[in-house]
Amino acid sequence: MATPIIKINQLSKVYRVYNTPGDRLKETLSITKKKFSSDFHALNNISLVINKGETVGIIGRNGSGKSTLLKILAQVSTPTTGSVHIQGSVSAILELGAGFNQEYSGLENIYLNGTIQGKNKEQMNKKLNDILAFADIGDFINQPVKTYSSGMFARLAFAVAINVEPDILIVDEALAVGDMKFQAKCFRKFEEMKTKGTTILFVGHDVSSIRKFCDKAMWLHQGKLVAFGDTLGVTAEYMEFMNSEESEQPDIKALDEEGLSDVEPAEMFSEIKIDAINRWGSHKNSIKSVALINEKGRSTTVFQHGETVRIILKFTLPENIDLLHFSAAISIKNTMGLDLIVFTTHDEKNTIFESTSNEIELTFEFVNYLTEGDYILVAALENRKGIQPEYYDFIEGVAYFKSIATKQLFGVVHTPYRILLNKEVNLTSGK
């Protein structure tokens, strides 16, 4: 059974913002209590529950409120309204250098931080070797921390934070400054702590690390909670938002019982963009629009591996053409321009065009077996009479999409398959 360890209820953090430093003074001195400031909501009515042992990745653009939330959870900042209930000890790595005395040596700071975490000298003595081994900063440990690089700071802060064995570990930006090797070491440690039941919250700067390590993801935008729940779903929505040109405002809906927001499709059909890589043909502009729809019926540009994809193509039948050999086609290319998959009405011996009106809407439905990556959609109206198609309208880059997967898949496509053991091998040793 899930045990709540962090309960956040209608949490808001409001900063008073002044245009000039003088305004602050004017407001303080005003007899009529005139306001010279405006309120800025860094966090706006956030409610959620994090269970014991969960690993939660926090995503959002710069300034979306991630650090503000973590500061409140680490109790170095207070809510303006709402409440936070935490059942357990918290160890946090917030801004680099926070909680460190610049004049003290690294070693002295280890003990200082231990005291802040409620550990006495004896307890810290026992952990010292592990801390020094993890930080791996050699003789610098005896130097004042003001001489440290940001990477060294991160190593020491992380080494202390994980070795005081907190119930909840909060990591803001420390991971972003470390090198690849250090990050890998930290994530290995995360796994170890996770196995022991530690609850971990970290700001993720790349979605793939969140997918790899987190059970849940939290997406903040302009201080509001856009989505909280299953990592894959939330990060997919976030990537889609970040990749979309019209991404000024995500759909912020009330969260359902599972904590996932129900984002409706904004506009199903996108007009053909002028920034298509290429467009040519004898009847250019016959293709009117395209929509990419996922299994839930939502318009999207991110598909999961194994999900059913529907691509809806709207076009006007070109005039005075050879209808018998007319074909509508889509293809999917990788970013190097190689055709990976091609679907055409001609190859399906489809004669639907003989009796239809001039305005046509076709759906191409298939299962996405593409491995993780970026893909280009091509749409074409063509004459297939000769060996080579002749194009009425050909658009390379009619849309762009991503394929994502829950596990690492190799190759370009990963189709369902079976492995059969034809001859049983006896692996036990004989007498």
Ligand SMILES: Nc1ncnc2c1ncn2[C@@H]1O[C@H](COP(=O)(O)OP(=O)(O)OP(=O)(O)O)[C@@H](O)[C@H]1O
């Ligand atoms: N003391 C403060 N006074 C006024 N505004 C503040 C203060 N601290 C933070 N803010 C504002 O609150 C908003 C949220 O800031 P926060 O640092 O939480 O964002 P973030 O998501 O962590 O951003 P980043 O990814 O850049 O670290 C920002 O617009 C920031 O300018």
